[in-house]
Amino acid sequence: MQPGAVLSASEVLTAEARRDVEHAWNRRPFNVYAATETAGIAAECGQHAGLHLFEDLVITEVVDDEGRPFTPGEYGSRLLVTVLGSRTLPLIRYGLSDSVRMLPAPPCPCGRPFLRIGGVQGRAEEALRLPAARGGDILVQPNVVHRAMELLPLTGWQVVLDDSGITVYVAGLAELADTGQVARRLADALALAGAVAPPVRAVRVPAVSRTALGKAPLIRSVRGGGEHPGRGRDKAADTD
Numbered sequence: 620m621q622p623g624a625v626l627s628a629s630e631v632l633t634a635e636a637r638r639d640v641e642h643a644w645n646r647r648p649f650n651v652y653a654a655t656e657t658a659g660i661a662a663e664c665g666q667h668a669g670l671h672l673f674e675d676l677v678i679t680e681v682v683d684d685e686g687r688p689f690t691p692g693e694y695g696s697r698l699l700v701t702v703l704g705s706r707t708l709p710l711i712r713y714g715l716s717d718s719v720r721m722l723p724a725p726p727c728p729c730g731r732p733f734l735r736i737g738g739v740q741g742r743a744e745e746a747l748r749l750p751a752a753r754g755g756d757i758l759v760q761p762n763v764v765h766r767a768m769e770l771l772p773l774t775g776w777q778v779v780l781d782d783s784g785i786t787v788y789v790a791g792l793a794e795l796a797d798t799g800q801v802a803r804r805l806a807d808a809l810a811l812a813g814a815v816a817p818p819v820r821a822v823r824v825p826a827v828s829r830t831a832l833g834k835a836p837l838i839r840s841v842r843g844g845g846e847h848p849g850r851g852r853d854k855a856a857d858t859d
């Protein structure tokens with residue numbers, strides 16, 4: 620049986636996941652971006668070229684760390700959302716820690732007037748702060764890690780950065796597959812992104828750990844006496 624449409628929400632929709640969906644169901648998935656606090660924020664139209672903001676429901680601003688507006692086309696540090704229909708609990712310029720970019724204004728061929736956002740890189744707290752090859756620090760965006768892990772023969776993964784290095788917890792890794800290969804693949808991707816990666820090791824686990832709400836955070840930093848303050852929030856949907 621073939622579904623009429625396939626929607627993807629809650630996690631980053633990677634290029635590989637798109638291909639898998641198309642291959643399995645012969646349908647291009649519609650990427651949907653939402654959060655528990657706001658419900659829907661944006662969704663792809665049939666053009667699959669960015670996600671139209673639901674501007675009649677939510678005012679969405681892409682801002683930097685200080686809350687200043689970001690130039691269209693560049694990834695911001697977070698989003699401020701104002702929900703127009705929420706009367707019981709008004710949300711006004713409420714911060715979401717997702718890194719997204721607003722697409723420049725030319726209208727979408729579908730005819731909808733709503734502005735579009737391009738990729739959602741993932742939660743800002745999922746970015747890994749690592750020493751940079753050229754000195755100083757670099758913030759490695761989650762999509763770098765996603766691309767490295769996506770094609771491996773496993774059913775689940777979780778990358779944890781702590782003071783001892785990076786541990787990749789892998790679930791469902793084929794028995795014959797090599798955890799060393801998993802670790803090398805991630806280390807190579809981080810090096811390619813310009814980071815001097817700390818030691819990377821991969822460990823087999825029966826299943827990756829989940830939050831009380833059932834989500835499995837894919838990338839966590841637990842360093843210097845505590846997790847990122849943004850961690851622990853649970854969102855209904857984030858996308859690429």
Ligand SMILES: [Zn+2]
Nearest residue numbers: 664666727729
């Ligand atoms: Zn459109």
